[in-house]
Amino acid sequence: MIGKVNDEFFQKAILPETGAMTPEVVVGPSMGVDAAILKIGDQFMAIAEDPIFPGPTTSPEDFGWITVHIGASDVAVMGIKPQFMTYSLLIPPDTNEEYIARLVRSISETARNLGISIVGGHTGFYGAVNVPTIGGITVWGMGREYITPAGARVGDAVLITKGAAIEAAALLGSELGDSLRSAGITEELVGQASQRIKEMTVVEDALLAAACGGVHAMHDATEGGLARGLWEVAEASGVGLRIERSQVMVPPDVKAICSHFQLNPYEVISEGTLVLTVDPDKVGDVLKSYEMAGIPAAVIGKVVPQGEGRRWLEVDGSEQDLLPPPVDHFWEVFFGALSQG
Structure with a gap:
């Protein structure tokens, strides 16, 4: 099977395993929900996480654009503007530095155009990785109201x-x-x-x-x-x-x-x-x-x-x-x- 796990397994083995319960969680993990909603002071935070991988011919520029927009989309559908992000870039050992620089530049430019600040992340070479992969992009934003x-x-x-x-x-x-x-x-x-x-x-x-x-x-x-x-x-x-x-x-x-x-x-x-x-x-x-x-x-x-x-x-x-x-x-x-x- 390729893609997301099936609904039955998700509901049985993943959905119940969400760690500690805290009152700040207004909207937590659920079927079809794109992002969590947390109550932080008098505002609501929407936060989402996604992995991204490129196609065989995807340019680093398009890969960077897709990375940011897919992550940001999951926050935007909650009616909250994406404002901050982190990402983990996992790359095969033989990836040349020019490719990496172009990809990172594209991620930065796309985030800047959407008004999103990149506030952290991780970049590293790993033998278990076959293609450059965003192991996870986390995007979040704050607002007074939200939609689910x-x-x-x-x-x-x-x-x-x-x-x-x-x-x-x-x-x-x-x-x-x-x-x-x-x-x-x-x-x-x-x-x-x-x-x-x-x-x-x-x-x-x-x-x-x-x-x-x-x-x-x-x-x-x-x-x-x-x-x-x-x-x-x-x-x-x-x-x-x-x-x-x-x-x-x-x-x-x-x-x-x-x-x-x-x-x-x-x-x-x-x-x-x-x-x-x-x-x-x-x-x-x-x-x-x-x-x-x-x-x-x-x-x-x-x-x-x-x-x-x-x-x-x-x-x-x-x-x-x-x-x-x-x-x-x-x-x-x-x-x-x-x-x-």
Whole structure:
């Protein structure tokens, strides 16, 4: 198995093992929660942790950008601006210093552009490491209020940004471009997909929405894609969903690449797709804010009572259960294709 541990093992073996209980922990570890919330004085701290590794052809500049944005996104979805970070860089013994310097410079420049201060970390060579790896990036920030994935309310509109399978298309387009072109996918579509590397962030998406008010829940659709992201918000909030599949944006390049690899675009990794539930009276403000920022967004459904279930509404009028995929098939496709050259 590649990727996150399965839900059953997480709930049985990991979730109960969280050390000492302290009153400062307002929001602790939970299924689908992107960051912890601690009460520090009269403010709330959002803090998150992520590992990051590059693809075989990822430049140190893109690796640095992705590192910061993935870590910062998990704080931003809590409605709090990322302010500080540390990271551990683990590198193979034969890594040249120029690569390391470029990567560290990119991390610093990306953090600076987001207003994040790097306040510590670790860098070292390790024989057990095969590729330069961020063993962990920790990002945190302080605010007077916070949002969690558990805040969705019956009657809320459900919105997403950018569309489905953003990360899957970006990584497959970047790493397997020659294979895709050989299969007849146009240079334009492959180029569009590879450029989505810089869409693998929800920092701006989340902070813009939070500033509008009326946002009750936010979540980044990472492993398991949009389907899992939606389900996790509903599960954490104890609500049902009615999601119109036809309203979910699946850009042409994403559709072409997912079709080629026989991937369901609704169920594969999609870092960069923000799922949010919003008071109906504030939907217009959120959409206008996104339009002004050039961020594609759409209303795809609504929050309903839990007893009404979680359903995909299809164009032909039929309904399907909205369930979290047990496995994100992106990983087996990605690493399988890489191993075949």
